[in-house]
Amino acid sequence: MAQDQPIANTAVKDPMTDQETVAAVSRNATGSLLYVGCDVKSQSMFVRFQPGPRSRVYIHRGDVVQHRFDDDPPLNGMWETDDVSADINDAEQVAAFASRMLSAGRFLVRVHQGNGRQVDASFQIFGETPSVRDAIAKAVNACSASKEAALLAKVVPTTAASLAIPQ
Numbered sequence: 537m538a539q540d541q542p543i544a545n546t547a548v549k550d551p552m553t554d555q556e557t558v559a560a561v562s563r564n565a566t567g568s569l570l571y572v573g574c575d576v577k578s579q580s581m582f583v584r585f586q587p588g589p590r591s592r593v594y595i596h597r598g599d600v601v602q603h604r605f606d607d608d609p610p611l612n613g614m615w616e617t618d619d620v621s622a623d624i625n626d627a628e629q630v631a632a633f634a635s636r637m638l639s640a641g642r643f644l645v646r647v648h649q650g651n652g653r654q655v656d657a658s659f660q661i662f663g664e665t666p667s668v669r670d671a672i673a674k675a676v677n678a679c680s681a682s683k684e685a686a687l688l689a690k691v692v693p694t695t696a697a698s699l700a701i702p703q
Contacts, residue, residue, distance in 0.1 A: 539565055540562070540563070540564045540565055540659060540660040541562065541563045541564075543560050543561065543562045543637075543661065543662065543667065543668045543671045543672070544560070544561060544667075544671055545558070545559070545560060545561070545670075545671045545674045545675070546558075546559050546561050547559075547678075555575065555576075555577055556575075556576040556577065557573050557574065557575055557576065558573065558574045558576060558674060558675050558678035558679075559571040559572060559573030559574070559675050560572045560573070560637075560668070560671035560672045560674065560675045561573075561671075562643075562659045562660075562661060563588070564588070564657060564658065564659045564660075565590075566587075566588045566589075566590040566591035566592075566593075566657065567588025567589045567590050567591065568585070568586065568587050568588035568591045568593065568657045568659075569584070569585070569586045569588065570583075570584070570585055570643060570645075570659050571583065571584040571585075571586070572630070572633070572634050572637065572672055572675050573675055574675050574676070574678040574679035574682070575679075576678050576679070579679050579681045579682045580625070580627075580679065580682055580683075580684070581627070581630045581631075581634070581675070581676070581679050581682055581684035581685070582623055582624065582625050582630060583623065583624040583629075583630055583633050583634070584621050584622070584623045584624075585601070585603075585615070585621060585622045585623075585645050585657070586620065586621040587621075587657065591657060592655055593647055593655045593656070593657050594647075594649070594655075595617050595618070595619065595620065595621060595622055595647055596617065596619055596649065596650060597617055597618050597619055598617060598650060599617045599622070599647050599648060599649050599650060600612070600615075600647075600648040601614075601615035601617060601622045601645060601646070601647050601648070602615075602645070602646050602648070603615075603643065603644060603645045603646070604643075604644050605636050605637070605640040605642065605643055605661070606640055606641055606642055608636075610646070614626070614629050614633075622645070622647070627682070627683040627684045627687055628687055630684045631684045631687035631688040634672055634675075634676065634684070634688055635688055637661055637663050637668070637672060638663050638664070638668070638669060638672065639663045639664055640661040640663040641660070641661060641662070641663060641664075642658060642659070642660060642661060643658065643659040643661050644656060644657070644658045644659075645657050645658075676688060
């Protein structure tokens with residue numbers, strides 16, 4: 537049986553558009569992915585949840601998505617959905633999400649589908665490990681000119697130095 541994998545970095549360059557993305561990626565046991573990423577060209581960061589091939593989670597445009605870290609209260613209304621993934625694109629929300637990942641042990645996402653069904657996916661985050669800090673730092677540093685990087689430095693100033701985020 538597959539297990540959750542620790543967060544690791546990935547850098548992808550689209551062969552057609554040359555658009556580069558740098559991301560810290562967590563893969564759970566069903567192959568679902570959780571990204572904190574940077575679109576290098578636009579210098580914008582994003583969070584993305586993409587259901588995996590062995591997941592019973594399907595996302596459709598207009599589905600409502602909520603999430604929680606560890607025992608925190610669930611958060612609603614941050615996610616935008618299309619027919620493939622759910623994304624957080626608001627700079628302040630991305631910064632808050634990334635900073636919370638740095639101390640999280642578990643992440644749960646729930647998709648409320650239009651047919652009244654709800655499905656969950658969970659990830660082990662291992663947030664306090666150096667490898668997770670490094671993975672998130674690489675994504676943030678790839679977007680060092682972004683509003684999210686500046687916000688992240690303000691949200692967690694003690695982390696900013698360890699992440700080498702410009703202040």
